[in-house]
Amino acid sequence: MGRGVADAGRATARAGRATVRAGKATAGGTARAGKATARGAQKVGQATRRLTYANGADRTGLGRLIELTAGHSGGDALVTVALASTVFFGVPVGEARGPVALYLVITMLPFALLAPFVGPILDRFRSGRRYVMAGTLFGRGLLCFAMAAAVGPGDLPTLFVGALGVLVLSKAYNVSRAAIMPNVLPADITLVSANARVALFSLISAGVMVPVAAGLTAWLGSAAVLRTAMVAFLLLGVLAVRLPRHVDSPELEEEEAGGRPLRWRTLLNVGPAVAEAVWANVAIRLFSGFLLFFLLFLVQDKGVPWLAVRDPFFDIPKTIALLAAAAGLGGLVGAMVANWTRNHSPQLITLLTLAVTGAITIVAAVFFGLWTAVAVSLVTAFAQELGKLALDAIVQREIGEEVRSSTFGVVEAVLQLAWVFGGLVGLVLSLAESSAAGLITLAVALTGAFGWLIVRRRQRIRAARLGAEGQSQDLVVRDPDEQDTDVRDQGAWGQGADRRDQRVDTIDSTKPLTNPHG
Structure with missing residues (x-):
């Protein structure tokens, strides 16, 4: 019997050593996999940075703006997925139409009321557009915190208002970003290309974040995803403040002298x-x-x-x-x-x-x-x-x-x-x-x-x-003195024929939209 006990003890010891070796191998394999993943992520990040900073985008600040907007799009994707699971698919189809219609109506009204004010207010802060963009990101972070607290008790009014606020601030960010694009445009990139590059990386970011957000929602719940979005927006707000200073536009002299009223824009002008x-x-x-x-x-x-x-x-x-x-x-x-x-x-x-x-x-x-x-x-x-x-x-x-x-x-x-x-x-x-x-x-x-x-x-x-053509013929018929008098009398309109030619060129322009200051 003693020999059997000793054999059993030796077998147990061998099994323990094998277990230790297996654990070490598993740990080593996990570490190697982690290092490989880190190296892969680093390579992807370096390749992405080369693409975003190409063609002089690193010197003008376009590259940073692309990265910031991609993060903004990813954060919006987190919010969208989190809210979709609570509003759109959390109730039966017949009952979902009511909340969805309410959400659409609530979305429509503020845009109709706020549209005349958002743009002129942003025009007043052209010298601080970095801070305006940062403010939209910080605001969305706070709204995500409020919506996360409303998920548990099912507070739909808070979710609707929070979603509306996120949407309005997202549009305000897009307005500011589009307005500053000519300020960060490299000389050899057209406006269409720069806008396309921003949109491309934003779509990729959103496409990556949607399945990630869906997985996190299934695993941790909508509230956790909204808190993740909150952290992301707050960090992005800090990055917005660190954009190059030339993103901000200097105020005009007449504005510095006496200020100016809000300038309203409509589709009529x-x-x-x-x-x-x-x-x-x-x-x-x-x-x-x-x-x-x-x-x-x-x-x-x-x-x-x-x-x-x-x-x-x-x-x-x-x-x-x-x-x-x-x-x-x-x-x-x-x-x-x-x-x-x-x-x-x-x-x-x-x-x-x-x-x-x-x-x-x-x-x-x-x-x-x-x-x-x-x-x-x-x-x-x-x-x-x-x-x-x-x-x-x-x-x-x-x-x-x-x-x-x-x-x-x-x-x-x-x-x-x-x-x-x-x-x-x-x-x-x-x-x-x-x-x-x-x-x-x-x-x-x-x-x-x-x-x-x-x-x-x-x-x-x-x-x-x-x-x-009529203006051109009129100039040919008149003598030089009459032409000079007519041009002088045009005042602020300037060279009438030249302006009309420019308007025709504007209608059928096929020239590249490049930075005129590049």
């Missing part, structure tokens, strides 16, 4: 080129909001043909994931194409995006199915991203810096209102559970908007050219 681009983007944004909520509730109600036949391969979650992936891919492709089209006219780009959206909508209405739904989601996101980048470049080129934030404020508000209105229309039409009715209605609206813009564009070009 932004100029024909900007107005045309805005209306094209309004049509696309309206359809984008419609498509999101129309397809979302149509799928959840099983009002689509591939779910009505109970196809085991495509259930509701898979269909929603596929449509979301198509929309994300479309936005990414739109940003990439915007970078490729840097030397082409942004006015033509906005009209082409509207035409493409209308065409794919007609196809989807006639041949509606899973893959046409995927195609229309992809093309709509592509057109929305490309058209918005072209619109930003037009505003940055056409509008003076003293009212640029005001103009961007009006543009962002109008586009947001269009998206909300489209979402409400999609919400209502989804009750009919008929895909054809909704898509045909929007296809007719998009086609009509495109035709109206084309007619107005042709009339404007014809009038501008006739005016320029």
Whole structure:
């Protein structure tokens, strides 16, 4: 018996030593895997930094602005996923329409009320735009803290108000960021390319954070994700303050002498080129909001043909994931194409995006199915991203810096209102559970908007050219003394013929939108 006990003891000792060796091997493997992951992350970070700082973006501050905006987009993605699990999918479909409609209405009203004030106020603080951007990030961090506290008790009013505040501050950040873009533009990068680079990294950041946020939400809950977003926004606010000082614009002399009133901007006084681009983007944004909520509730109600036949391969979650992936891919492709089209006219780009959206909508209405739904989601996101980048470049080129934030404020508000209105229309039409009715209605609206813009564009070009030709003939008939007197009498308008030529060039400009100070 003693020998058996001794053998058992030796076996136990050997097993213990084997366990220790296995633990050491596991620890070593874990450490090596951790080091490999760290090295991979470092390489990815270095490659990303090379891309963001390319073409002189490191010297002008564009690279830092790209990184800051990418972080801003990732934080917004965290908030969106956290709120989606509490508002949109946390209740049955029939009960979800009410909260969603309430959210859309609450979203619409403040933009209608605040739009006239946000832009002019930002114009008043051109010399402190870094601090304005930081303030929007700090504010979102505090709102995330409040929403995290409201998740547990299910305080929907607090969640709605917090989500609204995050949305408004996010738009204010975008307005400030777009307004300062010419200040950080390198000499060899066009405005469309710079906007596309910012959008591309923002989309990538959001695309990475969405699955991360979904995993954290499933693991830790929505409150934890909102607290994570709070920390991210606070850190980003510190980075915003550390942007280069030339991001801020010096005040004009007349402002320093006596101050100035708020300068209001509306679509009636932004100029024909900007107005045309805005209306094209309004049509696309309206359809984008419609498509999101129309397809979302149509799928959840099983009002689509591939779910009505109970196809085991495509259930509701898979269909929603596929449509979301198509929309994300479309936005990414739109940003990439915007970078490729840097030397082409942004006015033509906005009209082409509207035409493409209308065409794919007609196809989807006639041949509606899973893959046409995927195609229309992809093309709509592509057109929305490309058209918005072209619109930003037009505003940055056409509008003076003293009212640029005001103009961007009006543009962002109008586009947001269009998206909300489209979402409400999609919400209502989804009750009919008929895909054809909704898509045909929007296809007719998009086609009509495109035709109206084309007619107005042709009339404007014809009038501008006739005016320029008439002025030129008038100068030829008159003697030199009369010409000089006429030019002097034009006062603040300046050289009439030259200005008219410039307006014609603005309508059909195909020159690259480069930094004039580069």
